[in-house]
Amino acid sequence: MTMDMVSAILVSGLVLGSVYALMASGLSLVWTTLGIFNFAHGSLMALGAYFAWTMSDAAGLNLWLGAGVAVAVAGMVGVGILIERTVIRPFYDDKDILLITVMTTLAVMIFLEKGIQLLWGARLKQLEPLAPGRVNLLGTTISAQETLIVVLAPLLLGGLWVFLRYSNIGRGIRAVGQNPAAAKLIGVDVSKLFILTFALSAALAGLTGILLGSVRFITPTFGAEPLVKALIIVIFGGLGSLSGTIAAAYIIGVVEAVLIFFVGIYWAPSMLFALLIAVLMLRPQGLFGKSVR
Amino acid sequence: MTNPQRALEIENLYAGYDAFDVLNGMSLHVGASERVGLFGPNGHGKTTLLNAVSKLIRPRSGSVRFMGENLEQRSPQDIVAMGLVHVSQANRLFPDMEIMETLELAAYTPRARKQRKANLEHVLDLFPRLAERRRQEAKTLSGGERQMLSIGVGLMCAPRMLMLDEPTLGLSPKLKDELAAAIGKISAEGIPLLLIEQDIAFVLSLVDRMYLIDHGEITREVERGGAVDHEEIMDMYFGGHASS
């Protein structure tokens, strides 16, 4: 194997890892805080890309860089709030909330996918790249947009980490996830932070869609594969640990790139799953997880 | 009806879980700078009372007033913001958070945030052991340290009244004395106190007045220095077998 090949694999692993980390961190945040898995997370990613597509179409290419992304992300916050209100909030006091919201968020996923298809049609779409042209990264030439993803993901995730660790509201979000009753007793508005967390996660999903929408083709089910990967990553990284999730995302991204290189695109996913199952048999709590939530 | 001399006034309160009531018309009050104890056997509704006051559960009927204000329409966070602070029984707090982080977070309401620095100094002064272990996560604390953190968290909320639920549960006599001294210091500052404890001598050493609770009702009131009828208490615990 030459150095070129190694760096090509590494770079494509980094791109995959960045996308997975952005997706999985939102999913993980919702899991640790609300205690549910959001199966609509992938269709939220697609919706973000369609919002941005409509914006760029309407506003013209010059405008959409700043305003389009902002409007699309704001739209995602709105959609996130709407979903939390309608299909999650009614079940907070239900002891079966986890199973119920599997159903309700799956329903939202189907609703969004079909809704997108009705509104925007099934034809493939692609966004103009935020960053045009090609760039040399570690001796491998990739699109500037992919470089942007690789650079932006750690910045966003680092920002998220600082927010959760040092800001009052971020600490409140962690407190709510760890002990909602104790959080109430220090004056935290639990339901407000639930909404905020869900909206934040929806915005992250939408942003991932916007970033990826100029690298891949946008379809109504464009978020399905990243969702499945993100779900696995959250479990693999150890439920309840955001840093574990992020580390797992990059590990899986690189492993997937290696597998694609050696066994090809058809066998890579099943090999990846086999590997994950093997790891989980040895460490049921995930790579970085604690044994209990 | 309202009495400005009273910090907390509970009248005819009914509350419980799902189908059954645990509190069966509870009435009690705590004066403006009074320290009041609440004593009763396991499972007779002491914790339920505090949960109903701080709105962790919704009372079925009856009224609760804090500083003259009816709490019926208030949410748990409103109640904390007003300064009525509940330090709950065996609170495991936020397991993955460090001591300092937890204390800083506990000054969450705007009013508490303004006093954050002063209160933090006060808490670390009161419990030097928390200062020594500031980076330790709550889940790795010993029982005594966790109780100290729990009370510290209550103080960070800038309380105008404190309700403590068995702060010395499961602690050694030595630690118990340490916590009793700390609670004594806190209430000496004039913060009204409602203290739940299982050890009657311990409660009486810290309060001005004490209620006995039996099956979700107040059955007796004992003034400080007043005689405590041990037989009656044995009766409460053992349902009459001990006194016969």
Ligand SMILES: Nc1ncnc2c1ncn2[C@@H]1O[C@H](COP(=O)(O)OP(=O)(O)OP(=O)(O)O)[C@@H](O)[C@H]1O
């Ligand atoms: N979350 C709950 N759901 C259903 N029942 C509960 C719940 N919490 C308490 N109970 C029941 O309510 C009754 C009163 O419990 P409570 O915790 O108020 O007692 P307590 O006086 O604080 O006892 P202890 O001294 O043991 O702390 C008990 O019968 C208990 O089993």
Ligand SMILES: [Mg+2]
């Ligand atoms: Mg109790």
